[in-house]
Amino acid sequence: MSYDLAKLPIHTLLKPVADASSALTRLDERIARSAVGAGWLERQNFTDACASLWIDGELVHLEDLVLHDSLRDIRTPTHELTIARDVLRTRRRIASQPAAWALSEEGLRSLRQARAWPGASLGDPGAGVASETAAGVTVVGGEGPEGSGVDGGDEQESALDAELAAIDALLARSEAAIEQARKPGRAPAPTAGAVRERDPLVYDVDWDEDERLEEWRAVLRQASDLPAVLQAIVALDAWNEIAVLQHAGWMGRLLAASILRQGGITTGAHLAAINLGLKTIPVDRRRHRNRETRLLAIAHGLIATAEIGLKEHDRLALARKMMERKLAGRRASSKLPELVELVMAKPLVSAGMVAKTLEVTPQGARRIVLELGLREMTGRGRFRAWGII
Secondary structure: OOOOOOOOOHHHHHHHHHHHHHHHHHHHHHHHOOOOHHHHHHHHHHHHHHHHHHHOOOOOOHHHHHHHHOOOOOOOOOHHHHHHHHHHHHHHHHHHOOOOOOOOHHHHHHHHHHHHOOOHHHOOHHHHHHHHHHOOOOOOOOOOOOOOOOOHHHHHHHHHHHHHHHHHHHHHHHHHHHHHHHOOOOOOOOOOOOOOOOOOOOOOOOOOHHHHHHHHHHHHHHOOOOOHHHHHHHHHHHHHHHOOOOOOOHHHHHHHHHHHHHOOOOOOOOOOOHHHHHOOOOHHHHOOOOHHHHHHHHHHHHHHHHHHHHHHHHHHHHHHHHHHHOOOOOOOOOOHHHHHHHHHHOOOEEHHHHHHHHOOOHHHHHHHHHHHOOEEOOOOOOOOEEEOO
């Protein structure tokens, strides 16, 4: 489908766009100069990932995502939790790169490959086998290349040779994968002998993501002269209408946040938590048939993003001051100052995380958590986690 920019309701969008730009800029300035800025950014990553799943109709608890990200799961991760971690990692990756990286051809290709499957950047599965052969790695077992057998006296030597050959094969596959990932352009199509086809029960065979992505990028080029906030609003609405990626609609919201960062509305590692603001907008407005209603809903969502961010920053700053009062009169060897820094850096902490970071026993971790007066957030008797009240 074609997304037309000729009839944008500019007069209706002027005030919401200006308000969103002002609010987001004020939030960015506050975070850049704040002592709790780093902890605020980390919390935004987690809460935005959970809000992204909420917008898509799934529920992921914040404590489960924090524990899953720290590899301290208390149960088998669900499919929704895995997607939330993908959103979290993608946010971190975009924030760690230059502002224009995510919207560049290389950035989009890299993000799509990481989303598709873990080995998507490896290209042709047969390339590794060819590289191994070229490197001189031979198959171990049975007769050698010259037909010599292995007698009983050489069993230990044969086992060692087998292990070394397996290591050589692994190194050859790794080198082939790295070389293939460094090549520009799209990964080559699989050969007839090693076809990696998408399951038609999961993917629509007529869904051409490349064509849809190019159409979306054409919309970005048409909107390049608009203000950054209006560009992000149009880009997000166009992404939803074109439906670029079949199973990763959340990617468009992160790319819209990247447009704000590229346009100078947010700076540094601050990637606006658009999902958190859109969560406050009723779904019938976000998915309305009328484009003007949808664009206004996104603009109001950006304003809500800034307001929620400012309130969360003020809450963290107040909590830090209250915890610092409890440090008065403590010994120099006290672990409480380190615990305060850990609690400010993470939205939730478990006894295991505290014990590992502060190098204390789990019992000692629970004791100093109680001394600091943290709030138990999970409501469980076991595998508990604490956070700032």
